[in-house]
Amino acid sequence: MPKSTQKTIVARSSNQILGLVLTVVGLTPIIVVLLNAWTSGISLLNLSALYEFLWSNPFYIGFGIGFELFYLVIVGTVIIISGLALLARKMRQIEEVTVVTDDLAVTLECTVCKHKWKEHFSEAQLQAMGFPQNRTISRRRCQECRKFTRPKIMGI
Ligand SMILES: [Zn+2]
DSSP states (O other): OOHHHHHHHHHHHHHHHHHHHHHHHHHHHHHHHHHHHHTTTOTTTTTHHHHHHHHHHHHETTEEEEHHHHHHHHHHHHHHHHHHHHHHHHHHHHHHHHHHHHHEEEEOOTTTTOOOOEEEEEEEHHEEETTTTTOOOEEEEEETTTEEEEEEEEEE
């Protein structure tokens, strides 16, 4: 395996691990806060009571410094969103790879006898040939008139 490929795979999986870790880290304070509210006798379905609880109960991080639980929920949410964003980026990369390797049935036309046939190309191959600006492809023999031709791409 070439070195650059290895590096990309390591970067991708570490992104995914970081995304998962961030999601779990972000969920933790939210679960702790909700458990706190629940043990204080607040119904989690009563949103206004829950909202009031979040604003009226400071969370002390030591040295007399405290902030409302509401901020803890916001911080947790932000961490979860960044974790999910990292996971989504990983999924998008996989989608891109799928598109590139996807075979497309291309209709070709012989410039001599106008015979049409289909051939399979990957999107990357078409891009390398300069499609859609360039619509002629490399020389090949026509199955119909047996002549060498540079067939024209009629459609995908
Ligand atoms: Zn032909």
